[in-house]
């Protein structure tokens with residue numbers, strides 16, 4: 001791995017015209033820009049970010065990576081991303097601290113057990129690694145989980161995806177930003193898109209807080225603000241923007257070897273490389289563009305964490321925060337074309353889009369370059385909400401992430 005350079009990207013002034021303008025400089029926007037340049041030779045590209053680079057959900061997520069979703073379409077897209085993660089440090093020449101420590105989903109009810117076994121079988125049919133574990137095997141994988149039968153929701157077993165894990169989100173963003181910048185992409189911060197120019201049903205440019213910019217194609221990558229941008233372009237997106245919170249404890253010795261998730265008691269816990277426990281749960285139940293949520297959500301997830309891990313009873317929470325996630329009706333993303341020619345949309349990843357970052361970027365770049373979707377993202381259309389061809393991942397996405 002090469003030495004860390006004094007700066008990772010230039011801070012150019014926006015040009016008046018680009019072949020492709022990407023709206024949103026989070027993980028997906030940066031990855032899309034990188035793969036447009038790297039895979040398709042399209043380098044006259046700008047990423048426009050209204051705040052600072054990767055300061056939205058990319059900075060706020062809990063970095064869980066897995067591909068054990070239920071349906072074939074989802075397995076295809078998330079497993080494609082996971083395979084890219086496995087080579088990403090080398091590809092970007094930057095240590096993204098990708099750690100395949102295993103993701104364990106606990107089952108606490110008969111329904112959980114049935115759903116989990118169905119999912120393990122579906123995953124294996126799709127070539128995704130998945131195992132069903134008894135409570136004793138859960139304990140072998142994660143000795144600090146409480147498998148006592150005397151708790152509110154005893155652990156009846158769990159599923160394990162050994163290749164799942166975590167990565168360092170900042171490093172991922174910086175690595176894509178550096179890679180895209182080196183290939184000629186302009187990364188422009190403090191540049192808010194405030195409108196679109198559309199002529200005869202085709203997008204021709206964007207209006208921004210730093211002037212108008214002409215564009216051969218425009219790619220939305222704005223996560224929680226997707227509907228705001230959609231509205232500016234005259235498109236209604238079936239997305240709700242919800243607060244999602246997470247938190248960390250003080251630094252602890254290495255004690256927690258994997259990622260544990262439970263949708264019944266509703267919490268998930270991992271331990272970051274530095275030592276803090278990283279914890280989260282579900283979305284707040286109202287729409288909001290504020291990057292914060294309600295205290296009772298945090299309180300409940302703390303109670304759930306202590307039920308599963310009594311060993312953490314003396315640990316202190318030192319920081320909580322929130323992001324704005326873009327939730328779609330079937331808990332699956334929208335990645336493809338819009339009714340406006342050369343205007344593309346990537347949204348709806350909700351609580352689980354970090355894991356998709358490399359795959360989404362790769363496939364979105366393909367879609368923009370060819371003006372048609374790659375076979376892997378072809379099912380994730382906007383019009384599935386009118387045709388009814390939904391990809392319902394509420395079961396597999398239940399505890400978020």
Ligand SMILES: Cc1cc2nc3c(=O)[nH]c(=O)nc-3n(C[C@H](O)[C@H](O)[C@H](O)COP(=O)(O)OP(=O)(O)OC[C@H]3O[C@@H](n4cnc5c(N)ncnc54)[C@H](O)[C@@H]3O)c2cc1C
Nearest residue numbers: 024026027028050056057058062064193323352353354355
């Ligand atoms: C607390 C929390 C925990 C999470 N945990 C996980 C997890 O463990 N695993 C997982 O896979 N996913 C997780 N996620 C979800 C994941 O973070 C998101 O799905 C993913 O980051 C979305 O893609 P992005 O990185 O491009 O979004 P963002 O980083 O939000 O990027 C969108 C960008 O668009 C910019 N923007 C908005 N409007 C405009 C405009 N008008 N003009 C210019 N720019 C604009 C925003 O400022 C923002 O920077 C979590 C999210 C949260 C909030």
